[in-house]
Amino acid sequence: MFDRTMSTLHPEHSIRASHGLLSASDLTVTLDGKTLLDIPSIRIDAGGPTIVMGPNGAGKSLLLRLLHGLVLPSRGSIFMQGDPLDAKRRRRQAMVFQSPVILRRSVRANVEFALAAHGVPRARRRSEAIRLLTVAGLQDKARQSAPSLSGGERQKLTVVRALATRPEVLFLDEPTSNLDPASVMAIENLIMNASAEGTKIVLVTHDIGQAGRLGEDVLFLHQGRITEQTPLQAFTVSPKSQEAAAYLSGELLI
Amino acid sequence: MNNFAESFSVSLRLVFLGDAELWAIVLLSLQVSLTAVILACLIGMPFGAMLAVTRFPGRRPLVVTVNALMGLPPVVVGLLVYLMLSNSGPLGVLQLLYTPSAMIIAQLILVAPIIAALTRQTVESLNEEYADQLRSLGVTHLRSVPTLLWDGRFSLATAVLAGFGRAIAEVGAVMIVGGNINHVTRVMTTTIALETSKGNLALALALGAILILIALAVNAAVTLLDAVSRQVSYV
Numbered sequence: 172m173f174d175r176t177m178s179t180l181h182p183e184h185s186i187r188a189s190h191g192l193l194s195a196s197d198l199t200v201t202l203d204g205k206t207l208l209d210i211p212s213i214r215i216d217a218g219g220p221t222i223v224m225g226p227n228g229a230g231k232s233l234l235l236r237l238l239h240g241l242v243l244p245s246r247g248s249i250f251m252q253g254d255p256l257d258a259k260r261r262r263r264q265a266m267v268f269q270s271p272v273i274l275r276r277s278v279r280a281n282v283e284f285a286l287a288a289h290g291v292p293r294a295r296r297r298s299e300a301i302r303l304l305t306v307a308g309l310q311d312k313a314r315q316s317a318p319s320l321s322g323g324e325r326q327k328l329t330v331v332r333a334l335a336t337r338p339e340v341l342f343l344d345e346p347t348s349n350l351d352p353a354s355v356m357a358i359e360n361l362i363m364n365a366s367a368e369g370t371k372i373v374l375v376t377h378d379i380g381q382a383g384r385l386g387e388d389v390l391f392l393h394q395g396r397i398t399e400q401t402p403l404q405a406f407t408v409s410p411k412s413q414e415a416a417a418y419l420s421g422e423l424l425i
Numbered sequence: 426m427n428n429f430a431e432s433f434s435v436s437l438r439l440v441f442l443g444d445a446e447l448w449a450i451v452l453l454s455l456q457v458s459l460t461a462v463i464l465a466c467l468i469g470m471p472f473g474a475m476l477a478v479t480r481f482p483g484r485r486p487l488v489v490t491v492n493a494l495m496g497l498p499p500v501v502v503g504l505l506v507y508l509m510l511s512n513s514g515p516l517g518v519l520q521l522l523y524t525p526s527a528m529i530i531a532q533l534i535l536v537a538p539i540i541a542a543l544t545r546q547t548v549e550s551l552n553e554e555y556a557d558q559l560r561s562l563g564v565t566h567l568r569s570v571p572t573l574l575w576d577g578r579f580s581l582a583t584a585v586l587a588g589f590g591r592a593i594a595e596v597g598a599v600m601i602v603g604g605n606i607n608h609v610t611r612v613m614t615t616t617i618a619l620e621t622s623k624g625n626l627a628l629a630l631a632l633g634a635i636l637i638l639i640a641l642a643v644n645a646a647v648t649l650l651d652a653v654s655r656q657v658s659y660v
């Protein structure tokens with residue numbers, strides 16, 4: 172779906188490719204006179220997962236919501252493959268929120284809901300939901316009420332539900348915080364499978380290990396500004412920005 | 426004049442041996458109140474949900490008004506419906522006064538604000554939780570209402586039971602617009618009032634016992650629903 176090699180080998184191949192998968196320039200979000208995000212330019216390319224890091228309150232969740240079209244910028248606009256992010260293009264994205272939103276119905280119905288919202292015919296929803304739940308190891312819980320799942324299972328369900336819509340871009344906002352190692356691994360597997368199948372992953376995490384296991388590049392946010400966007404290897408060894416260096420060494424950033 | 430014990434034993438016989446007149450009254454009460462509650466749901470639920478998910482000028486005052494209407498005094502509602510339906514009133518041509526339809530209208534006016542206000546509350550708080558997720562899935566605005574109503578089903582069922590409880594126990598409004606006419610508009614509450622004043626305590630007590638049973642059943646149902654919903658969706 173996203174042929175990275177092609178666009179790097181032949182930059183002239185398509186004008187669209189030069190825009191990146193997601194891009195924006197001169198982007199700001201202001202609320203009550205406070206500038207929450209100020210991004211002169213951002214570009215997220217197709218390919219391996221992009222990790223978004225930064226201290227609490229830096230604006231990571233806000234950036235994801237902005238790129239997903241849930242918040243409108245005060246200035247600037249978002250482009251997907253060079254075209255303005257409209258309702259049609261937003262439907263090619265999905266998001267897993269920082270606090271999982273579980274519908275008060277069965278596990279299977281949660282997945283079927285996403286399938287229905289994306290126009291999958293009723294006759295195919297059940298089998299498709301079961302297939303997706305099986306991949307995540309949740310098939311035995313299909314008929315259980317979703318709110319009664321454990322934390323790890325709930326988060327797995329939100330990832331499965333987001334993937335049910337076959338998104339081209341999947342935003343994940345700290346999907347494994349508060350989970351035990353087994354659940355973290357299960358969710359990372361789901362993410363890696365999706366990535367391998369061509370879904371662009373944009374993942375917020377504070378877990379350097381996770382960033383290393385999943386990420387291709389890192390976008391570091393501090394006080395609503397992107398201080399750097401660096402390939403993962405380089406980022407963990409020697410970040411370019413002072414803020415990222417301080418963050419990685421555990422210093423308190425405000 | 427009957428003494429209490431005698432009235433009591435007669436009332437037990439009425440209940441358990443199946444007195445035709447008694448059951449006709451109970452049946453009419455249930456018919457009137459259930460119809461009123463169903464109509465109130467058809468009006469109140471979409472209206473309450475609409476109030477919960479839309480933003481427009483004057484929405485706040487409307488919400489406050491609907492909440493305030495939950496406490497309408499039944500006697501006053503009876504009086505207003507009476508004025509509307511009486512021969513000289515604007516709806517006099519319909520000839521509804523002193524019919525079960527008039528009682529349904531009065532109870533509808535009492536119950537609809539309860540259903541609307543509680544629906545608004547339920548849907549609004551659920552929407553706070555769901556809004557981003559639903560928008561993320563491309564389910565926007567009014568199209569999210571069926572989802573919110575369905576996922577709020579336990580709270581909404583409680584609201585319906587509360588509305589039914591208010592309707593079935595209400596006496597002032599149905600007395601005024603129904604007229605408490607034997608075999609036509611006599612319901613449990615109005616019969617109790619009348620028979621007590623006539624000194625026929627047996628029938629009053631029998632109906633009172635049935636009314637209490639219904640009230641208890643409604644409350645038990647609310648408690649049960651609450652327990653079920655907690656179990657189903659502990660967070």
Ligand SMILES: Nc1ncnc2c1ncn2[C@@H]1O[C@H](COP(=O)(O)OP(=O)(O)O)[C@@H](O)[C@H]1O
Nearest residue numbers: 202207225226227228229230231232233234392
């Ligand atoms: N709806 C909002 N209203 C007011 N302030 C907000 C809102 N959303 C985010 N913020 C502010 O924006 C900043 C960034 O928040 P957030 O994106 O949640 O941070 P992060 O996810 O990096 O921890 C915070 O200072 C937060 O208080």
Ligand SMILES: [Mg+2]
Nearest residue numbers: 231232269344
């Ligand atoms: Mg956050």
